[in-house]
Amino acid sequence: xxxxxxxxxxxxxxxxxxxxxxxxxxxxxxxxxxxxxxxxxxxxxxxxxxxxxxxxxxxxxxxxxxxxxxxxxxxxxxxxxxxxxxxxx
Numbered sequence: 001x002x003x004x005x006x007x008x009x010x011x012x013x014x015x016x017x018x019x020x021x022x023x024x025x026x027x028x029x030x031x032x033x034x035x036x037x038x039x040x041x042x043x044x045x046x047x048x049x050x051x052x053x054x055x056x057x058x059x060x061x062x063x064x065x066x067x068x069x070x071x072x073x074x075x076x077x078x079x080x081x082x083x084x085x086x087x088x089x
Contacts (some may be wrong), residue, residue: 001055004077006044008032009012009068014045021047026053027030 018030022057032045049055063074 001052002077006073010041026050
């Protein structure tokens with residue numbers, strides 16, 4: 001199951017995110033999304049776990065948990081909607 005994790009502190013790295021979820025089961029991927037231009041965290045990320053049971057347990061335990069002074073939100077990730085590319089430049 002893939003989860004969307006928002007309201008992350010800007011110092012949280014991929015490995016930190018993985019370590020938060022590991023006590024609940026096998027984490028197959030953990031990725032903090034970064035700004036393309038600056039490389040800074042955008043304050044959200046995605047975590048994938050090997051089983052729905054472990055993911056549900058992690059969501060129940062970690063949703064609204066305070067990390068780095070911020071109350072993070074953990075929900076089931078939705079499929080990304082396809083959007084037409086912007087021709088701003």
